[in-house]
Amino acid sequence: MNPITRREFTKKSALAMGFLPFATFGQSLLKPKLDTKGLSVHVFSKHLQFLSPQDAAEKAAEIGFQGLDLTVRPKGHVLPEDVTQTLPRAIEDIKKGGSSCSMITTAITDASNKTDINIIKTAANQGVAYYRSNWFKYRDQHAMEADLAFYQQKIKALSLLNSQHGIVGCYQNHAGHSIGASIWEIKKILESANSKYFGTQYDIRHATVEGGLSWENGLKLIQSSIKTIVLKDFKWGQKNGVWHPVNVPIGEGMVDFKTYFSMLKAYNINVPVSLHLEYDLGGAEKGKTSISIDKKNVYKAMKKDLDTVQRLWEEA
Template sequence: MKNDKEGISRRNFTKLSAAALGSIPLMGFDNSLLDSLPGNKDDIQVNLFSKHLQFLDYNNMSEAAAEIGFDGLDLTVRPKGHVLPERSIEDLPKAVEAMKKFGLQTTMMTTNIIDSNDPQSKEVLETASALGLTHYRTGWLTYPEKITIPESIEVHAQKLAALETLNKKLGLYGGYQNHFGNHVGAPIWDIPEILKKTSSLHMGCQYDIRHAIAEGGGSWQLGLRLVQSYINSIDIKDFKWGQKDGKWQPINVPLGEGIVDFDSYFKLLKKYEINVPMSLHLEYDLGGAEHGDSKITIDKKEVFAQMKKDLTFLRKAWQQAE
């Protein structure tokens, strides 16, 4: 397992790489790549998870995100997403064009990609790279009952190492998300193990504080300390515990209304010098927008207003965390 000191070295290497690229004038590098490299700027880059604008087309979702004040969109490029994987060559350029038209950065996308040998996955990543996207979330891994968890980890580690090789070739940063439930990475201690065969430069972790606290409770700070050197993108959301259908479970709520201590969290991110692309998620009741429905049951202005509220909270919380 790699230690914290090595992780800091990896982060410094990325910073130096960004600085080196920035010193080369007009060599064909897309500005979005430079802007999105970890540690490249002091302010945060907040992207809206496009799942919540699934009821709009590319132009309308881009216009809405820009007017609300987002830096970009975390574009869903997966089954039932804004871009279907099998149509990435045809539709991903259209989505990117619309985003650029309204001044949005084209940095992030969320995928179901996990296998570097899958032809469709390669097609999506090659298309994204050519269009200037830099960061993407992978699909999820599982622990099959037929083999032991340590055996599964070895298999998964090799799979992510192979994916990193492809990412490096394409100039992409893949991130595996820690997620509440019976997923690989739900116990945050899995993350270093499944990434142990990578350099963690082009294959790391998309860190989700909501899921980390739901799984880790009061020890989330230790989990963050463990994986901080692997984080190359972040999901932002909040929750509280409650009962639904007679069962205790996490209930998603607007930012600042749940149990996520954003002040402590952001202070730690600054301490570890983690300033990477963020994806804002709104998974509480928004008339179906929270689920990615193509038709919603409330006025879209109500959805936009809540997005603005969460975005304002996020930026203020980041600025105040010292």
């Protein structure tokens, strides 16, 4: 038999899924024979903001992370207004710590904003490949469709700016009321963008919160736009009689990682990962610069989640 190309395989897989809507990705029929090498996992530096960038890099490397997803935003490791001076120093320190920084998390929203331009230019010059933007909010007294069209143009402008500097922007899906809780909203705002330079940072935790049993449809819809992914877990719990999502360690919640990772493999998606730890870690989960528990407990949690992620990926 003649070998098929990766693109042909993806098309054939998509056709197979269309004809078998009730099949699960655990079945061998849909499980691709792809390289199952481990994921490239970066730790979100928000959870290490009680350390300097160099110390955070040293610890990340020691634990086994590929690098840092560095916070370049208000209250982050690097403040936006100081980015031209402090980001190069931070990345140099990260390298001294034996790690790397190929992705950053920002509050970027506007290609005409001087601070946002400086972040994009400086990050690109320092070899950063991806940034996560801020979220957009629906505006009062505007139709939702009008707002989606408005922000579509914002994303288009950012993608053009990114193309000039060789960096990729990502919009994260996030549960709640901002644009992007629904994957369909992200699909819409990305329609006019240069898809090579702006896509999505797919977050399975938030997709499961908002999508329930339909998150697989959302993943199928957005899969070609995924540039980076976020990993974390949750379960539903009650507080004062009100149900809400409760963050938990990877593998202890409601995220179906077996199906999710199998789908990523079927779509041939193995992109940089940002690992978030948003369960109780003495304030580290909230990006506190001073935490109430022994730092060793934070590092232990990071190692446990990282090991679990890699095991679940290999098993999928």
